[in-house]
Amino acid sequence: MSLEQCTVCARHETLYQELDAFIEKNRHRPGALIEVLHKAQSLFGFLPAEVQAFIAKQLGIPESTVFGVVTFYHYFTMKPRGQNQVKVCLGTACYVKGADRVLERLKEELKVGIEEVTQDGRFSIHEVRCLGACSMAPVVLIGEKDFFGRVTPDEVPKILKKYRG
Amino acid sequence: MAKVKSLEELMKIKEKSLKDLQMRDTEKKGKIVVAMGTCGIAAGAKDTLQAIVRELADNKVDDMSVVQSGCMGLCEVEPTVEVHMEGQAPIIYGHVTPEQARRIVQQHILSGKVVSDLMVKKGEI
Amino acid sequence: MSATDKTSIASEAPAPRVEARAATNTILLCAGGACISSGEESCLQALRATLEKYALQDVVKVVETGCMGMCDAGPLMILYPEGVFYQKLKPSDMEQIVSEHLLKGRIVESKLFVDPSTKVKITSAYDDHPFFTKQVKIATRNMGVIDPMSIEEYIARDGYFALRKVLQEMTPEQVIDTLKKSGLRGRGGAGFPTGLKWELTRKVPGKEKFVLCNADEGDPGAFMDRSILEGDPHSVLEAMAIAGYAVGAQKGYVYIRAEYPLAIERLTEGIKQAKEYGLFGENIMGSGFSFDLEIRMGAGAFVCGEETALIESVEGKRGQPRVKPPFPAQKGVWNKPTLNNNVETYANIPPIILNGPEWFTRIGTEKSKGTKVFCLAGKIKNTGLVEVPIGITLREVVYDIGGGIPNNKSFKAVQTGGPSGGCIPAEHLDMPIDYETLKTIGTMMGSGGMVFMDEDTCMVDVAKFFLQFSVDESCGKCTPCREGNRVMYEILERITNGEGEEGDIERLETLGQSIIDSSLCGLGQTSPQPVLSTIRFFRDEYEAHIREKRCPAKVCRSLIRYHIDESKCVGCTACARVCPVAAISGSLRKPHRIDPEICTRCGSCIEVCRFGAISKITPI
Numbered sequence: 064m065s066l067e068q069c070t071v072c073a074r075h076e077t078l079y080q081e082l083d084a085f086i087e088k089n090r091h092r093p094g095a096l097i098e099v100l101h102k103a104q105s106l107f108g109f110l111p112a113e114v115q116a117f118i119a120k121q122l123g124i125p126e127s128t129v130f131g132v133v134t135f136y137h138y139f140t141m142k143p144r145g146q147n148q149v150k151v152c153l154g155t156a157c158y159v160k161g162a163d164r165v166l167e168r169l170k171e172e173l174k175v176g177i178e179e180v181t182q183d184g185r186f187s188i189h190e191v192r193c194l195g196a197c198s199m200a201p202v203v204l205i206g207e208k209d210f211f212g213r214v215t216p217d218e219v220p221k222i223l224k225k226y227r228g
Numbered sequence: 229m230a231k232v233k234s235l236e237e238l239m240k241i242k243e244k245s246l247k248d249l250q251m252r253d254t255e256k257k258g259k260i261v262v263a264m265g266t267c268g269i270a271a272g273a274k275d276t277l278q279a280i281v282r283e284l285a286d287n288k289v290d291d292m293s294v295v296q297s298g299c300m301g302l303c304e305v306e307p308t309v310e311v312h313m314e315g316q317a318p319i320i321y322g323h324v325t326p327e328q329a330r331r332i333v334q335q336h337i338l339s340g341k342v343v344s345d346l347m348v349k350k351g352e353i
Numbered sequence: 354m355s356a357t358d359k360t361s362i363a364s365e366a367p368a369p370r371v372e373a374r375a376a377t378n379t380i381l382l383c384a385g386g387a388c389i390s391s392g393e394e395s396c397l398q399a400l401r402a403t404l405e406k407y408a409l410q411d412v413v414k415v416v417e418t419g420c421m422g423m424c425d426a427g428p429l430m431i432l433y434p435e436g437v438f439y440q441k442l443k444p445s446d447m448e449q450i451v452s453e454h455l456l457k458g459r460i461v462e463s464k465l466f467v468d469p470s471t472k473v474k475i476t477s478a479y480d481d482h483p484f485f486t487k488q489v490k491i492a493t494r495n496m497g498v499i500d501p502m503s504i505e506e507y508i509a510r511d512g513y514f515a516l517r518k519v520l521q522e523m524t525p526e527q528v529i530d531t532l533k534k535s536g537l538r539g540r541g542g543a544g545f546p547t548g549l550k551w552e553l554t555r556k557v558p559g560k561e562k563f564v565l566c567n568a569d570e571g572d573p574g575a576f577m578d579r580s581i582l583e584g585d586p587h588s589v590l591e592a593m594a595i596a597g598y599a600v601g602a603q604k605g606y607v608y609i610r611a612e613y614p615l616a617i618e619r620l621t622e623g624i625k626q627a628k629e630y631g632l633f634g635e636n637i638m639g640s641g642f643s644f645d646l647e648i649r650m651g652a653g654a655f656v657c658g659e660e661t662a663l664i665e666s667v668e669g670k671r672g673q674p675r676v677k678p679p680f681p682a683q684k685g686v687w688n689k690p691t692l693n694n695n696v697e698t699y700a701n702i703p704p705i706i707l708n709g710p711e712w713f714t715r716i717g718t719e720k721s722k723g724t725k726v727f728c729l730a731g732k733i734k735n736t737g738l739v740e741v742p743i744g745i746t747l748r749e750v751v752y753d754i755g756g757g758i759p760n761n762k763s764f765k766a767v768q769t770g771g772p773s774g775g776c777i778p779a780e781h782l783d784m785p786i787d788y789e790t791l792k793t794i795g796t797m798m799g800s801g802g803m804v805f806m807d808e809d810t811c812m813v814d815v816a817k818f819f820l821q822f823s824v825d826e827s828c829g830k831c832t833p834c835r836e837g838n839r840v841m842y843e844i845l846e847r848i849t850n851g852e853g854e855e856g857d858i859e860r861l862e863t864l865g866q867s868i869i870d871s872s873l874c875g876l877g878q879t880s881p882q883p884v885l886s887t888i889r890f891f892r893d894e895y896e897a898h899i900r901e902k903r904c905p906a907k908v909c910r911s912l913i914r915y916h917i918d919e920s921k922c923v924g925c926t927a928c929a930r931v932c933p934v935a936a937i938s939g940s941l942r943k944p945h946r947i948d949p950e951i952c953t954r955c956g957s958c959i960e961v962c963r964f965g966a967i968s969k970i971t972p973i
Binding site: 231232233235238241242245246248249255261265266267270272279295296297298299300301302303304308339340347349 | 416
Binding site for chain 1: 612651802
């Protein structure tokens with residue numbers, strides 16, 4: 064096994080430990096599955112089959128139940144995402160104000176499609192449901208908290224620049 | 229913290245915090261309220277808040293409190309900032325970029341003149 | 354303040370002699386389209402000349418602004434800091450305004466702005482701004498006023514006084530009675546009487562009951578719940594504790610969208626603070642009543658806004674709706690009696706308890722009491738969040754509060770109720786907004802999102818947008834919603850692609866009606882509404898797409914092409930440079946042309962053309 068793989072293993076090891084601790088803490092709360100999945104996705108970035116199997120085992124529920132919940136909700140993903148998830152709001156107000164054109168421009172700038180990750184792993188593009196900042200339409204959200212309002216297609220390169228490192 | 233058990237105890241908290249809220253008999257000269265709802269943040273309220281804090285510090289102003297609040301409704305003019313000097317009606321400013329925020333500190337806080345071109349409303353909302 | 358600061362400010366200030374003379378320091382001249390056409394520019398020149406004559410040009414700043422909205426009274430002017438508002442200006446008025454108002458501080462009465470509806474002269478522009486004056490704030494009473502992270506400031510505004518009153522002076526029955534008398538109805542959309550809901554839950558026997566707060570605000574275009582939770586989290590917490598006491602529950606859940614991290618953060622902090630003061634948790638205010646709350650994060654499924662799907666999701670399962678009855682009041686979370694209300698409904702409750710039901714019934718209409726919070730978004734000047742008495746007319750919301758439609762465009766329709774609602778066209782502008790009236794024209798109050806559309810919005814395209822939303826969000830449990838919406842979507846796609854056929858409109862109507870009749874939950878039962886309602890009011894637009902292959906609003910890409918007017922094009926090459934697919938050709942200073950085969954109709958060229966040479970043509 065190469066050295067690089069080992070560091071990944073080691074990192075995963077700690078992530079699994081952290082997830083396990085969270086499950087232990089919430090085990091007594093009935094219906095904690097969705098909370099656990101939120102935690103797992105925040106740790107691993109996505110929910111691959113191994114992680115789902117681990118959760119099922121620790122919670123003592125069938126894997127099919129975990130898979131059923133993961134695939135039901137848009138928020139959960141089984142595909143890896145970029146370090147910076149660029150989310151374009153496609154709520155009504157954003158749509159009426161031209162969010163589709165912002166999305167087109169993003170795809171051009173990053174040279175990837177929706178739900179795809181750029182080669183350097185830095186970005187991925189996602190369509191999201193209304194973010195509730197309709198008065199600022201069209202809205203782009205990068206990560207969880209960086210909101211950009213009244214975005215025009217021409218502002219896209221400037222916004223991305225901050226995250227290019 | 230003491231648990232509240234009666235109307236009297238609740239009244240006491242109310243009276244004390246009401247003074248802060250309305251800028252009466254406080255140790256501060258006034259307060260600056262930055263609307264930090266999601267809409268405000270999307271319009272750049274975080275940068276505005278930072279600019280205000282820095283400008284106050286650069287000018288060694290320590291008798292103004294800077295606080296956040298939720299959305300005041302008129303999202304169109306976000307980021308919004310309210311300046312409430314003790315004994316005066318609050319002034320609400322709209323479209324406050326970091327640059328305009330520094331102007332508000334200079335003109336309104338330091339020289340007591342309302343920055344009229346940014347003013348959206350005078351008085352309580 | 355240090356001495357150096359003082360000098361730096363002094364150097365910026367105008368010479369004291371002049372400052373004393375000029376009360377005004379800024380003049381705003383409206384340079385909206387209407388004011389320009391009524392002579393704003395010559396007024397500006399005259400004003401500048403007059404200011405120079407009195408040597409005031411360096412003291413008084415003249416700013417041209419965007420449209421102020423009162424276009425009939427233009428050209429308009431506002432003088433700051435006094436906020437005096439002058440209307441119908443002529444260049445010859447400038448002498449009087451400068452010499453009287455600026456130099457002597459006397460208002461020029463004859464030029465004062467007159468409110469067209471009240472005929473009253475307005476001296477101050479913004480203290481009486483209709484955006485604020487037409488609002489009645491109950492649910493949003495603290496928003497933007499207090500620091501949401503400070504329970505003390507909430508208490509300063511009478512927070513937790515209602516909970517104290519309930520716990521120490523009222524029986525659960527009295528609380529429910531108060532709510533019933535107030536006439537409060539659910540603000541989540543359907544408008545079920547809140548007091549009755551509480552009573553039903555109270556009457557079901559059972560030791561363990563639950564109180565839910567639906568903060569899964571999924572309607573695109575609605576953000577009132579987010580704003581309330583972000584701006585005033587305690588108002589919801591206090592009301593949930595009151596609900597717990599009234600129905601006999603000790604535990605509550607707030608089900609909130611994961612897309613609202615800020616609201617979750619403030620709610621969590623709010624619960625912590627309330628517990629520290631003994632206003633939440635064990636033995637609240639020594640009354641013996643205990644109430645605790647958990648936050649449950651949603652995970653992006655619109656159907657979870659439906660109460661039985663929400664309950665499934667709270668239990669950690671796939672959010673598929675249950676069959677009703679039994680209703681949540683009988684069997685809700687973990688099959689226990691459960692009360693579910695929406696954020697805005699809760700936020701109304703503490704003031705009702707404190708001020709009494711009679712106070713509340715004085716606001717609103719016969720059947721719909723109180724206020725409703727609406728979110729104004731889309732093609733409207735004052736986007737934002739407003740709280741208005743129920744029964745206000747749409748016209749007041751659009752033109753007084755909303756400031757009208759931007760860029761001199763005309764109002765076409767407003768979508769209410771999101772993907773479950775319908776549109777209201779201009780002919781119904783004077784209709785009062787309440788639960789019953791909206792239903793008569795095929796839409797609904799919904800949670801309060803209002804997305805405005807102007808002449809550039811294609812109603813077929815909008816209907817397709819909403820249907821795509823419903824297709825994506827159908828949970829898949831019942832066939833009419835899962836498959837029927839998909840078929841409707843395919844028909845709309847054909848129509849917008851220019852492949853529509855005679856009979857498509859009728860097919861949409863029949864299919865839509867059967868989806869409404871045969872779906873299990875509220876999502877399915879309402880999903881065809883946007884299509885049916887746009888057909889009802891904009892049938893001609895559908896027909897234009899189908900028969901003439903024409904998109905009247907020039908939106909549908911397959912039905913339009915871009916064209917450069919050679920007589921207006923100066924050959925600046927701006928459009929050719931911005932075109933992402935190199936569809937525009939032409940040499941410098943020569944008219945350009947667009948190759949319709951290559952063009953993707955992205956619209957970038959129109960944006961950069963400064964000569965108005967590019968236009969959209971339909972049909973192709």
